[in-house]
Structures are given as structure tokens and as C-alpha cells.
Amino acid sequence: MSNAGSKAAARGRRIVAWAGIVALAVGTAEAQVAVRGKVVHTMAGPPISDGVVVITGGKIAAVGSAADVRIPEGHRVLEAAVVTPGLIDAHATAGLTGILNIPHDQDQLERSEPMQPQLRALDAYNTFDELVAYVRSFGVTTLHTGHAPGELIPGQTMIVKTAGRTVEDAVVVPTACVAVCLSTAAQKEERGQSPGTRGKMMSMLRAELVRAQEYLARREKVSELGKRPTRDLKLEVLAEVLAGRLPLLVTAHRAQDIAGALRLAKEFKLRIILDGAAEAYILLDEIKAAGVPVIVHPLMQRAVGEAENLSFETPAKLRDAGIPFAFQSGYESYVPKTRVVLLEAAIAAGNGLSFDEALRGLTIDAARMLGVADRVGSLQPGKDGDLALFDADPFEYTSHCIGVIIEGEIVSDVKR
Template sequence: MLAITNAHLHTCGPKGNILGGSLLVQDGRIIAVGEEIAIPSDARVIDVQGANVTPGFIDAHTHMGMGWQELAGEADTNESTGVNNAHLNALDSVDLGDIAFQDALDGGVTAVAILPGKLMIGSPSISPISGQSIVMKMRGNIRGREILRNPAGMKLAVGADVASFLSSRGIGPNSPMGIAAYLRGILDDAERYSRRTSDAGEVDVQLEVLARLLDREFPTHVHVHRSSDILAILRIVDEFGLDVVLHHVTEGYLLAEVLAEKQVSCVVGPTSVAREALPELRNASDSTPGILASAGVQVALMTDHPTDPIQFLPIIAGEAIREGMAYEEALKAITINPARMLGVANRVGSLETGKDADLVIHDGDPLEAMTRIRMVMADGEIVVDHMQQIA
């Protein structure tokens, strides 16, 4: 058993912030958290002397392990020969030896979503139906890491950048309205397929997965930037009753009230990309996370690794605060909010009894760029330890 004492606990859960709090860990799980906890005599005690302790950070949108940064030509994030890649799964491309997994832990990131659908920075390679995403723990090694959810969602993509990619390949629709029509058509096909009888013939692996999507077995994660494309995908979502999370949402601030009314969750970012990188970014605003959160939208933040390095996730949250996002909302945007969007909040995202002991000890404000991480724990195991160097 391990006890963390004298901590400023940012639980990101029902207990809120606890000054002078303690936390008990046993068998990889949190077994107690609060102000007045009896510490067993046989527990290993780590007195953090008032340091900030947060849940392990979660990035809801990365391409980790799907192509080494220094070998862009070897990237394996998108099957560019097809328009409908519903049957593909990101896990089959993930290189568990990618140095980014250790970078993540060094930055306090203990879980990530890995999505298919981008070849390299500044060069979109995104099919309208890109494939299935996964949620993965960072703890582990090249022999294996724990998969929290698989599939965690189906990635769809709409907009001019997708149309441009398809046009360059000479495949599929080559306009945003053509992509919207294509998605309606294939989802109609999946609906009919789901109603077939058991002796109706050969199994269609693509429609089989899309039928599960229509049954809301997992959410629809949609790459979208412009307000017009956001409204188009919301119409499709309403028509087919999809469980949706929007990603990027560059012009989402123009539709904050609509997104809040429809209770649509949004993963915003990456905010560091120059407007010149894509025409769809011309109306980008660093205030988008704060505007959406203030309107009542559940917001998560992304690095879109390797667009932004995975270890920069807490710095991105700090930048959102600078641009108007409330502090607690920014912290939730990299902890409990992505956990909820990804369907893994029963395991991670907050410091609560019964959840995985994934946590980070900081030597200052967790979302301040000057702060250094003192310790990272994943499933109760200390995976990063700088306590002696910094104390």
C-alpha cells in the first residue's frame, strides 16, 4: 500500500479540490481520497509537502505510434486507397516502440486516444470514413500496453481538406456536399444491412461495423473545422441518431449556443497551427475552448500528436486559460472530460475511490509552463520519478 499525504489534490471529481489531502493506493487502484484519512502503519508514505496532485492527463486526439516523427514517409495513419475504411482499426498500425509513449509519461499523460486519418503535418490524408480509434494506457512496453477501449469510436471526416485529398487521389466525392451525401448514402446502406436476415448472404465487414455505429455501441468522432461543415454533420447526426463527438471544431465558437443546446461534446485543437497551413483555419481563434466551455459545451483539448508534441498537453491547457477558459474547466479538459467522451471515465480521469491510480505530482501550478513534474504514477506504479532531483 502507498499513501500520498499533505497534497493539494485536484480530484476533477465530486470532491473538488482538497488542501492538505491524502490518497491511498493499493493493487493499482485508489482506495481512499480525502482530508482525514487514516494511514495504515505498513503503508509506504510519500509526503509531497503541499505539492499539487492531479489525475493523469488524457489526450482525446492523437496519432501516436502510427508513424515516427523523423520518418514521415513511413507514417501509417490512413489507408489512402479507400473512401470507406470502417473496417480498419488503429491498433493494427500502432508501433509500441514509438518514443512518444515515454514522452507522454514525462509530460504527465497517462492515457490517449489514437485515431487513424492523417499522414503528416500540413499534408492531410483523411478518408470520409477513416476507421476505428482506440484508447490506450501509456504504461507498458514494446510487448504490450493496456487497451482501455477498442473500438473507442469511428472517425469520420468532412470538409474541404478531405475533399481536396480525395480529389488528388481521384477517388470518391470531391466537395464537402459530396462527402455529406456519401455519408448519408453509406449510413442508409448500413441501416438496411442491419435489418437483413441471418441467411441474407455474405457478410460486408464495412457495413457490419457501421451497423454497430448506428446502434451506438461506440461514438462517432468527426474531424470538422468550418461552421458550415459542423452544421452539415449535425444534420446527419440528427437523421441517424448518432452519438457524436466533434474534433478540431475550428469555427465552433461561431456555433457555441447550438452545440450547447444539442449537448455536443468537442475536442478542440491543435491551437498552434498557423492559419496558412489549411484554408479551413483562416477563422481560427485561440478563444474557442473558453467560449465553448462558457456556453456549457463539454470541452476536451488535444495535441493532435505529432502536430503538437504529446508532452505539451498541459501547456495547451494553460494557453486556453490565458485566452479566457476558466482554470477548472481547462484542467477538466485534459482529465475527466476526455475520459467521459472516450467512454473510460469509470477507470480514469479523476481521483476517486475505485479508479485506476493514475496521477501526477507537480512542483508548481500543473498548467504553468515553468512547472516540472515530480512524479507520475500509472496503475499504482511509479513510472516517472524526479522527487529527489526537485525536492
């Protein structure tokens, strides 16, 4: 994003208060661009051959076939073989896990306590990390990013655009989810600390949620200021979860951990999103019945440890079961330091998903799951002018992303 453009974008934005509330964005006057595509995948209807997308003031003004849509004066025109909505990475750690992978640039996990729901992703996100621009050059315009699995409650996640000089420029949803990690990665038995077992993990979560319930009740019902419990930022966040205003993003791979996540959701009437879910194919009926969506592990995640039984065909099985799913780049502790969600979804496209289904998991289905479908995920008038341009089938190994547009700004024009 150009300096002037991002400043203008920043001027146009006002972050409204608190968790889960979408920041308002006012389009910028200079963001006027039109894209012609041999095929335009709007994700709001069948693909349009020889289509046009017009972006005015950062928002999509018109979408249709070149025969029907007139490109207004003063719009810069780009062309591509394939045009899609800007891609959504439904769970990343980019911006918190820097390219160098040294302590200096790794902010995805605080090890001092097992449960820290008060940690905001907003306070840890580095807009300038090269990997943010790197994934953007593959067409990724929206990231659901934040604290990584590794502690029982590692912290919050947020939704950002992959442009902007400050996180305030970039943010779409300041607090999107509270992350929970039902994985042996969060166990500390070796260090003589809790949680040390699966049973203890669940027990600690229950206890903390019960505390939050009581905190909420006392804060609401005790009118006398002096008798009210003092503010507790941890419990306030969990209270939002209990009120259904914030979902839990529960990382679980083994079937028993997925079952644990579903149990917890039922006990406390929580909204949850399953993350990873390597063995989800064992519990399809249960996941479906619980109405829980899945952000499926990166398809090329190493089949190691709890994810040893992961399958290239899990997305196809979720599709068959009617369970909503989206794709993610996930968290990597080594190389590649970030995965590219487009390349991960491509493996699913090669293993049982149709082209359209795989693209939905990168766009509209991800947007719906994350509650941002009013702004991103499809090419429809009024939505943000976020587009990815390709020279051929986006999923093919040898194709290129040739342009990326965020809110009408051309943010990448390298051939990647």
C-alpha cells in the same frame, strides 16, 4: 512500467470481445504507492490541501487530507506540490505517428480508399514509440488515439494507457470511435478521385450509412443462413455506429462542415463528437441543442487553411454555452511531431478558462466524454491509480511534471 509490473498487468487483463466494451483490469499486488500533495485536485470535489492519495493493487484505495487518511504499511510514499489525476489526451495520434516521421513509422492514414471504418487502431499502435513515453512524462496517462484525419473515414480510434509493452497491456477501450473527416484534407479532386467536394463527402457518407442500415436489417431479419448477406467488416462497424454503440468522431473546422456533421447526426440519429471545431463559436447554440460535445483543436494548432479562424478563446466560449469539451494534442504532419495536451490546455487556462475548468478538460470531462469515467479522470476510491505530480501550477510554462503513476506503477520520474 517495469517489466515485471507490466507482465503482471497483462496477466491481469482480459480484453472482452468487441467494440466499446471496456477491458477488465485486475490490480497488481506490487502496485502500492501513496502520494502526498500540498494540493490534491481530485476533480470530485474541492481541492484538498495537504492531501493524500493511497493506491493499493493499482486502484485508488483512499483520498483525503493527511489528517484523515492513514498511509498503510508497505506503501512507497511520494510527495509533490500539486497532484492531479493522470491527464487524458482526448484525441491524439501518438503511437501511430512515430517520432521519425518517415514512411516506416507513420501508420495514421491509409490512402487506398476513402472509407475504411474497419481499420482498427489496435493493429497499428506502437507502444514503444518514444513519443508515447514523451507525452507520458508530462503527466498524460490516457490517450484516445488512432487514425488521423485525411480520408473521409480514416478508421477507428481506441483508448489506451501510456504504459505497457503490448497494445493489449495498454488498451482500455479497443474501439472508441469511428473517425470521420469533414475537411478538404479528405478531398481528392486533384487526383481525379472521390470525394472531390463537400457535397460529395456528405453524399458518400449517407450512401454508406444507408448500406449499413440495409445490411443490418438483412442480417437480423433473414434467418436462412444461405440467404443472409456475407459478413462485411466495414458495414458491421457502421452498424454499431447506427445502433448508437459507437460514436463518430467528426473532424470539422469550418462552420459549414460543423453544420454538416450535426445534420448527419440528426438524419441517422448518430452519437457524434466534434473534433477540432475551429469555428465552433459561430454555432454554439446549434451544437448545444444537438447535445454534441467538442474535443477542441490543439490551442496552438497553426491557424492555417480551414483552421485559420481558430481562437484561443473557443474553450471559454464552449464553457459559456454549456457545451462539454475536452483537450487534445491532435495530429501533426511535421514538427512538433506530437503536441503535449497539457501545454495546449495551458493556453486555454491563459485565455478565459479558470484553472479548474482547464484541468477538468484534461481529466474528468474528457473521461466522461470518452465513456471511461468509471476508471479514470478523477481521484476517487475504486478508480485506477493514475496520477500526475507537479512541482507548481501544472499550466505554467516553467513548472515541471515530476512524476507519473499508472495503475500504481511509477512510470516516469524525470523532471519535465
